Every structure is written in structure tokens, then in C-alpha cells.
Amino acid sequence: MTKKVCVILAxxxxxxxxxxxxxxxxxxxxxxxxxxxxxEIITGQHKVRILADKVMGEDVEPYKDYDALVLPGxxxxxxxxxxxxxxxxxxxxxxxxxxxxxxxxxxxxxxLAAAGVSRGKTLTSYPGPKxxxxxxxxxxxxxxxxxxxxxxLITSRGPGTSLPFAFAIVDSLGGxxxxxxxxxxxxxxxxxxxxx
Numbered sequence: 001m002t003k004k005v006c007v008i009l010a011x012x013x014x015x016x017x018x019x020x021x022x023x024x025x026x027x028x029x030x031x032x033x034x035x036x037x038x039x040e041i042i043t044g045q046h047k048v049r050i051l052a053d054k055v056m057g058e059d060v061e062p063y064k065d066y067d068a069l070v071l072p073g074x075x076x077x078x079x080x081x082x083x084x085x086x087x088x089x090x091x092x093x094x095x096x097x098x099x100x101x102x103x104x105x106x107x108x109x110x111x112l113a114a115a116g117v118s119r120g121k122t123l124t125s126y127p128g129p130k131x132x133x134x135x136x137x138x139x140x141x142x143x144x145x146x147x148x149x150x151x152x153l154i155t156s157r158g159p160g161t162s163l164p165f166a167f168a169i170v171d172s173l174g175g176x177x178x179x180x181x182x183x184x185x186x187x188x189x190x191x192x193x194x195x196x
Contacts, residue, residue: 002031003173006066008087009036009052012076014106015044017162021070024166027183028175035063037084045074060086060093067173069094073106073126073158082114091115098152101172105156105165110134112155122148123155 005025009018018034025032036042036052043049056063063069069090071081081087088111094102095117104112109125112118113134122139124146125131132140145156145168154172156165163186167177181187 004066005030005032005068007034007070009034009042010077010080011038011042013044013072013074014159015048016159017072020162021166027180028170068101071104071108073108075107078107078110081111088115101152103154103169106158109155124157126158
């Protein structure tokens with residue numbers, strides 16, 4: 001059975017995180033919806049416009065039928081998600097179901113704290129004083145991608161970690177990230193040193 005992934009979209013998101021996550025999920029063969037909580041077209045932090053596949057209404061029940069809920073980052077998007085009761089309800093639902101995956105990266109792990117699901121969990125986020133104090137009751141790590149003990153909570157750090165984060169979700173859902181990594185030349189990155 002094909003896995004289903006719901007990626008939450010909000011204005012002022014990190015556009016690269018949104019596009020890379022959705023791209024990798026679809027390359028993995030997963031049914032993936034970009035679900036907006038703010039209208040059919042959202043605008044990211046850098047003024048890139050993104051067309052949503054679905055726009056969430058008041059009823060969140062249709063959005064409980066996915067295998068994974070993914071929250072991309074971006075300061076403004078995270079603040080919007082933290083203030084949205086629908087998103088908080090979904091986060092609690094996915095975090096509480098051992099058959100589902102709850103995934104958040106960059107600034108979006110703040111939504112986990114706002115929903116009250118981060119206590120005692122192993123996780124990471126964008127570094128620094130705006131985020132890290134939110135997780136004093138969690139096992140905060142600085143791994144590129146962090147997994148909680150049951151591996152159903154997956155978090156990551158920032159825009160540069162979007163691909164490892166997406167690949168981790170693919171593998172956790174039973175997909176084959178190795179094939180996608182090969183097509184992306186991902187494993188050749190070590191041969192491409194940064195030059196000034």
C-alpha cells in the first residue's frame with residue numbers, strides 16, 4: 001500500500017525545505033500533499049509563491065489519514081503553526097499514534113513544544129537561543145537528523161539539512177532513499193568542497 005505524507009504549508013516558510021521535502025517524497029512514490037493552513041497560494045520567507053495541493057478547513061479529520069505529518073521550518077511559518085489549533089491537534093494526534101510519523105525541521109520543532117509533545121523526546125532544531133530553551137525538558141541533540149527512541153519522531157536542523165531529513169522520512173516509511181540519493185548525486189557531495 002502506498003504511503004501518504006501530509007506536508008503543512010504556511011506563509012513565511014522556508015521554501016527550499018518545502019520543495020525538497022515534497023520532491024523527495026514524490027520521488028519515493030509516496031502520495032504527498034502540500035496542505036496549506038492559509039489559502040491556496042502561500043508566500044515563503046524569500047517571496048517564492050507555492051501552490052498548495054489542498055487547503056485545510058476547520059475539520060482536521062481528513063488529515064489524520066496520512067502515514068506522516070511533516071512540518072517544514074521558517075520563523076513566521078512556525079509561529080503561525082504554533083498559533084493554529086488545527087495544527088496543534090494534528091501534531092498531538094500524530095505524536096500519540098505509534099503507527100504514524102511526526103516530522104519537523106528547522107524552526108518547526110517549536111510547534112512540538114507548543115503542542116506539549118516534546119517532553120522527554122530526543123530531538124533537534126535550528127540552533128540558538130530562540131529555539132534551544134524550548135526543549136529543556138527534552139533530550140536535545142545537535143545531530144543533522146534526530147530520531148526519538150521509537151524512531152517515529154524525526155527532527156532536523158535547518159535548510160541545509162532538508163535532504164538528509166527527507167531521506168530519513170523515506171527510509172522510515174519503508175521507501176528506498178538510496179535510489180534517490182544516486183539520482184541526486186547526493187553521495188558525491190563529499191567530492192565537492194566549498195571554495196571561496
